[in-house]
Structures are given as structure tokens and as C-alpha cells.
Amino acid sequence: MIPAPPGGRLPDGFAVALDPRTRRRDGGTTLLGGSPLRLVRLAPRAAELLATDRLVVADPAGAALAGRLLDAGLAHPDLPADPAPAGVTVVVPVRDRPEELARLLAALRADPATAPLPVVVVDDGSAVPVVAPAGVRVLRHPGARGPAAARNTGLAVATTELVAFLDSDCVPLPGWLGLLRPHLADPRVAVAGPRIVPLDGAARGWTSPYEAVAGALDMGPHPAPVRPMSAVPYLPSAALLVRRAALGDGFDEAMRVAEDVDLVWRLTAAGWRVRYEPAAAVAHEHPAPTTTWLRRRAFYGTGAALLAARHGPAVSPLVMAPETAATWALLVAGGRWGRPAGLALLGWTTARLARRLARPGEPVPAALAAGLVARGLAASGQALARSVTRHHWPLAAAVALASRRARRGVLAVAVGDALVGWWPHRGRIGPVRHGVARRLDDLAYGAGLWAGAVRARDARALLPVRPPR
Structure with a gap:
């Protein structure tokens, strides 16, 4: 609780x-x-x-x-970094990663800001029990109970106000904790998370350049409040700084995936603030073999059904107002009479918004309203494209098999979505590699999403919802 x-x-x-x-x-x-x-x-x-x-x-x-x-x-x-963050216990859950654990502990000792901090390693049933260097406390689960349970075990023994969770395949970059610590001066902040970046020198695979620009754990370059249905809807538990008193019972140990999303959403629902701070960075060793990478993406997708059972519409893959959906339907598939009707609906939406934005005695801000409607239409178009290529690709594939026109449309959406996704990273990865990796990423995640929904017999993770007021 x-x-x-x-x-x-x-x-x-x-x-x-x-x-x-x-x-x-x-x-x-x-x-x-x-x-x-x-x-x-x-x-x-x-x-x-x-x-x-x-x-x-x-x-x-x-x-x-x-x-x-x-x-x-x-x-x-907008706060200065804390050069010597105190009152923090570092908790590391681990299972069968002795080399990675040794690398992480060495990085903590080498950083003057974290070297004095207490470190607790929770061995979650490793085949060979963990042996840590002097000064590191080791707790052991006789059998594997999952990362959520391992983090909770470390949380339960921490005596400091704050706890920093670090997965064993991570290496924090210098200054990470000092940049996160000032956020907790806000008494309502329960969690602050850094940006997860690729680990230099790690094994590389065919998808590594794509992972470097579109990693599943990378929440992007902009700081943000974290909450459902926003630009940063969750934080990965690979690296988190948490207020111990805010977490209550901690992570849900019944969840072997998406337990980090669940925790963030329970915190925000209770009224806590959660912050994302990309100036702080923690490097993560991403899976190198393509098959392992695809399995990880599909595994992430299975968590949506678990989240839907706990948080309902917050996990919806498509958030869109009915009038926006109707506009796109008319513009794309309306034919000779539908497209003019879609444009008319756009005009009505713009006029209605302009009236809402108008101030007494001032001109109606038609240009502002038109700009906002255009931005909203473009964003919703991108969301629809992601729905076709990622969350609902099995439906799109079924429709494409039945209709030549639909096949052309799905192909155009897949290529257009790949190009839009590649353009911001055009100096770091080629369009073909990015496009193929993006399609593989979406196929794997979507397959996991549908498999999880079928296993749970719960379709809520697949259903669109209206935006919250």
C-alpha cells in the first residue's frame, strides 16, 4: 500500500x-x-x-x-548538483551475473560521491552464491523470486531516508546521484530517475545502433514529470532513486515484468510526484544477439495485460478523442465525399477551440486555434501509425491479407513511420537499418502484447480510450 x-x-x-x-x-x-x-x-x-x-x-x-x-x-x-549526496543506500538485485556485478561495484567505489555509501546486494537465487568485496552487505534468496522481490528485500533492510536501485548490468556515470538527489528536496517527490544510455565497450550486435537511438529504457533527452498518458509515462527500474517512506510495501512481487511501471503509476495515483532527470545518466548493457533482443522486447509487451488489470485505461495503446478519430477516418478512407467532410470537421473543431480560447473584448484567436488543431492532428496521426505497425499489427496484417488497397496503405504507413522515426537520428544510424530494426521491434512487442492479453483473457491493453479531461 x-x-x-x-x-x-x-x-x-x-x-x-x-x-x-x-x-x-x-x-x-x-x-x-x-x-x-x-x-x-x-x-x-x-x-x-x-x-x-x-x-x-x-x-x-x-x-x-x-x-x-x-x-x-x-x-x-533548476537546482545545483549535490557533490556529496548522503543518506542513500544503494541496493543491487542480481542473479547469475558475477562479472557484471563486479563491474558495477567497482564503478561505485571509483566514484567519490558513492564510495562512502552503504551497498546492499540481494542475490536472487544465483547458481553460484554471490561473494562481494568487503564493506558490501549480501542478502540471499534460496530460490529465484524475481527482481521485484529482490528490490523489496534490499528496501526492507535500508535504514537511510533514500534508496538507489541499480541493476547489476548497469554502470552509473559520474555525477548521476548528485544530479538526482536535489529533486528529493521536494517533499512530494517519491522517485527520481536518470536517463538510461548504452554502455560503452559492451558487446555489440546488429541491433545495437538502433538500441543506441531508440532504446526501450531510454526516456529521451528532456526532463519531465512522470505519469500515465504523458511524454514520459514511466521510469525503468534499472536505475532509480526513491524515498523509502513513500514506497510502502514496495514493488508488486507478483509481477515479473512491468513492476516498475506499476510502482510509478501507484505512486502518482496516490498524489506523489515522480521526476525524470536526463542530465543524470546510467549506462546499461543491452542484449547484443538479435534473438535475445527480440525476446526481451516481446517480454516487455506481455506486461501490458498485467498493467491493464491494475490500472485500466492508463495502459491503453491509443488515446484519441472521437472527433479526431472520425476526422482521420474521413480523410483517409472517406472517398470523394468523405474528405470534404473530414475537412469540414477540422474546421468545426478549430472554430470550437477558438471560441474556448477567446477572451472577452479581444479578437477570437483563430490562428492559435488552427495551429493547436494542426499539432494535435499530426500527433494523433503518428499515434495511429504506431498503432498499425506496433500495437495492433496483427489486425492490420489480417486486413492487408484481405485487401490489396489495405496492403498498399499498411506498407505506406510502415515506411512513413520508419522514416519519421529515423529522421531525428539520421546522423547516427542509416535509414535501412533503423527501419528494419524498428519494424522488428514493433513486431516483437506487439506479439508479446497480444500474447499477454490472450493469456490474461483481458482485452483492455488493446483498446483505445478517450483522453482524460
Whole structure:
């Protein structure tokens, strides 16, 4: 059971800065940004406090505004790193990885910031019991109970306020903990997570260049609040800094996959904040053989059904308003009369949004509304393409087998999605390798997703939902 967060506000001196992608309008009194995208009008007092793009908390009003900006994703903490983070226990779950464990422990000892910290290794039933160097506490499960249980065992013996979880196939980069530790100055932050990057010098396979730019554990280059149906919906448990008192019973030991997603979602549902900090980085040794990589991707997909049983629509692969879905259906398959109807629906949506955005006595912001609708349509188009090629590819394949026109459409979507995904990384990987690896990634994940849903006899992980209000 997750406890409720404390009622304390952000402390004085806590600073936040607007996300560089947040746009200021109307002389700085309106903010556009966040995830999901939102338009926020500042009250006069709030606009005065946020006279620049950086706000330092000095009173309850500033704390309340900073908290609202953080929760909306319009701003992020802007705090100096802690050069000597204290009050942290490092917990490492491991099973049958002696070389990787030795490499991780050596990295912790070599970093002046983590060398003094207590380290607990939880041996989850390794064939050869773990023998750790002096100063490292080892706890052993007689048989394998899974990573969630191993982390909970370490969590139970920690006596410090904070616990850093590190998987044995990780190597934290210098300064990682000092960049995460300041986030916990916010009394409502339960978890802060770093960016997971590829491990230099690790064995490489055919998919390694793709993993380097589109890793399943890499949440991207931008800091963010973490919550379902947002730009960063979860954090991988490969590396996490957690507030011990916030986790309650800890990870759900019945889950052998997606236990990290489940924990984050239970925390946010209880009112805690979870932060992603990409300036902090932990390297991870990704699977090198292509077959192993594909099995791992399919394994991740099976977790969606488990999440659906616990969190319902939060795990939906497609979040879309009915009018947006109708617009795309008319534009793509509406024929001679449907496409004009789709354009008319777009115009109606734009006019309705413009009326909602209008201020008394001011012109209706038609251009702003049109831009927002265009952005939403483009984002929903990408989501639909991902649905066709990833989450619902078995349905798309069945339709394509029955119709030549559908085959051409599915092929066009698959190629277009691959090109859109490759373009931001065009200097690091070729389009063919990226495109083939992306399709293999999607086929494996989608197969695991459907297998998990069939095994659970629960289709909720496959169903689209409306966006939350």
C-alpha cells in the first residue's frame, strides 16, 4: 500500500525554470506547453512572480505556482548538483551475473560521491552464491523470486531516508546521484530517475545502433514529470532513486515484468510526484544477439495485460478523442465525399477551440486555434501509425491479407513511420537499418502484447480510450 504524500510545500530556495519548449504569449501572461499540451493563463500575481523564465520559491504563493508549473510539465527543477549526496543506500538485485556485478561495484567505489555509501546486494537465487568485496552487505534468496522481490528485500533492510536501485548490468556515470538527489528536496517527490544510455565497450550486435537511438529504457533527452498518458509515462527500474517512506510495501512481487511501471503509476495515483532527470545518466548493457533482443522486447509487451488489470485505461495503446478519430477516418478512407467532410470537421473543431480560447473584448484567436488543431492532428496521426505497425499489427496484417488497397496503405504507413522515426537520428544510424530494426521491434512487442492479453483473457491493453479531461 502506498502512503499519502506529506502536505508540505516546496522549500524556500527551490528553483524551477520554464521548459525551453514552453511558449509565452500575451506579454508573458499565457503559457503554452506541457504534456499533454495545454494553454495556461496566469493570474496577475502569478505573472508577477514569473516575470522571467526562472522562479525561486520564497513564499507560499511562489511554492504553489512552482508546484503547478512542475505538475503541468511547463517547468522543471533548476537546482545545483549535490557533490556529496548522503543518506542513500544503494541496493543491487542480481542473479547469475558475477562479472557484471563486479563491474558495477567497482564503478561505485571509483566514484567519490558513492564510495562512502552503504551497498546492499540481494542475490536472487544465483547458481553460484554471490561473494562481494568487503564493506558490501549480501542478502540471499534460496530460490529465484524475481527482481521485484529482490528490490523489496534490499528496501526492507535500508535504514537511510533514500534508496538507489541499480541493476547489476548497469554502470552509473559520474555525477548521476548528485544530479538526482536535489529533486528529493521536494517533499512530494517519491522517485527520481536518470536517463538510461548504452554502455560503452559492451558487446555489440546488429541491433545495437538502433538500441543506441531508440532504446526501450531510454526516456529521451528532456526532463519531465512522470505519469500515465504523458511524454514520459514511466521510469525503468534499472536505475532509480526513491524515498523509502513513500514506497510502502514496495514493488508488486507478483509481477515479473512491468513492476516498475506499476510502482510509478501507484505512486502518482496516490498524489506523489515522480521526476525524470536526463542530465543524470546510467549506462546499461543491452542484449547484443538479435534473438535475445527480440525476446526481451516481446517480454516487455506481455506486461501490458498485467498493467491493464491494475490500472485500466492508463495502459491503453491509443488515446484519441472521437472527433479526431472520425476526422482521420474521413480523410483517409472517406472517398470523394468523405474528405470534404473530414475537412469540414477540422474546421468545426478549430472554430470550437477558438471560441474556448477567446477572451472577452479581444479578437477570437483563430490562428492559435488552427495551429493547436494542426499539432494535435499530426500527433494523433503518428499515434495511429504506431498503432498499425506496433500495437495492433496483427489486425492490420489480417486486413492487408484481405485487401490489396489495405496492403498498399499498411506498407505506406510502415515506411512513413520508419522514416519519421529515423529522421531525428539520421546522423547516427542509416535509414535501412533503423527501419528494419524498428519494424522488428514493433513486431516483437506487439506479439508479446497480444500474447499477454490472450493469456490474461483481458482485452483492455488493446483498446483505445478517450483522453482524460
